[in-house]
Amino acid sequence: DAKTTQPPSMDCAEGRAANLPCNHSTISGNEYVYWYRQIHSQGPQYIIHGLKNNETNEMASLIITEDRKSSTLILPHATLRDTAVYYCIVRVALSYGGSQGNLIFGKGTKLSVKP
Amino acid sequence: EPEVTQTPSHQVTQMGQEVILRCVPISNHLYFYWYRQILGQKVEFLVSFYNNEISEKSEIFDDQFSVERPDGSNFTLKIRSTKLEDSAMYFCASIAGGLHGNEQFFGPGTRLTVL
Numbered sequence: 001d002a003k004t005t006q007p008p009s010m011d012c013a014e015g016r017a018a019n020l021p022c023n024h025s026t027i028s029g030n031e032y033v034y035w036y037r038q039i040h041s042q043g044p045q046y047i048i049h050g051l052k053n054n055e056t057n058e059m060a061s062l063i064i065t066e067d068r069k070s071s072t073l074i075l076p077h078a079t080l081r082d083t084a085v086y087y088c089i090v091r092v093a094l095s096y097g098g099s100q101g102n103l104i105f106g107k108g109t110k111l112s113v114k115p
Numbered sequence: 116e117p118e119v120t121q122t123p124s125h126q127v128t129q130m131g132q133e134v135i136l137r138c139v140p141i142s143n144h145l146y147f148y149w150y151r152q153i154l155g156q157k158v159e160f161l162v163s164f165y166n167n168e169i170s171e172k173s174e175i176f177d178d179q180f181s182v183e184r185p186d187g188s189n190f191t192l193k194i195r196s197t198k199l200e201d202s203a204m205y206f207c208a209s210i211a212g213g214l215h216g217n218e219q220f221f222g223p224g225t226r227l228t229v230l
Contacts, residue, residue: 032217044221087158100170106157
């Protein structure tokens with residue numbers, strides 16, 4: 001089972017920041033937080049990942065709390081094309097402890113960006 | 116930008132028939148995966164493949180399933196005798212590994228319909 005908890009759905013106004021929370025209270029010290037999204041029935045798309053520091057790329061920012069038990073994905077200026085299901089996944093680094101990198105998806109948060 | 120490709124985009128087959136789903140991972144990637152998503156349900160891990168062998172598989176990946184990397188570029192998933200419940204989207208994914216990154220990149224999927 002997925003080791004994260006996310007709200008099932010959220011709405012956001014176009015042009016505003018979308019803040020998607022994720023709870024991962026049982027995260028281990030060697031587990032990363034990954035975010036993916038799935039637009040309609042397309043393949044999941046990698047967004048961003050982090051271990052303990054906040055991260056930013058061209059798509060989003062990831063804020064991880066100091067105790068690492070929760071995180072927030074921020075889409076700074078949401079557009080209609082950001083409407084998707086967003087998945088928060090925790091996983092150890094590839095090959096750490098024999099990890100083969102497979103992802104365990106939960107139900108995610110369905111983000112609806114409205115005009 | 117390099118991407119994972121999958122063919123066909125839609126496959127319709129009769130129950131009991133064999134199907135082969137094809138994937139071309141990103142060229143310098145070393146880790147390969149298959150996932151499936153039954154309509155309206157979560158994305159589920161099936162199998163991971165590294166160094167020309169299966170490295171991990173889920174309970175779903177029973178004797179009816181097999182994977183192969185026949186020529187160094189293609190990565191295939193075979194279902195020997197399809198069942199109605201095999202109807203789903205099948206996603207291929209790959210990871211570069213090592214210093215080149217742990218992000219998993221997904222293909223657009225093959226929609227399998229078993230009649």
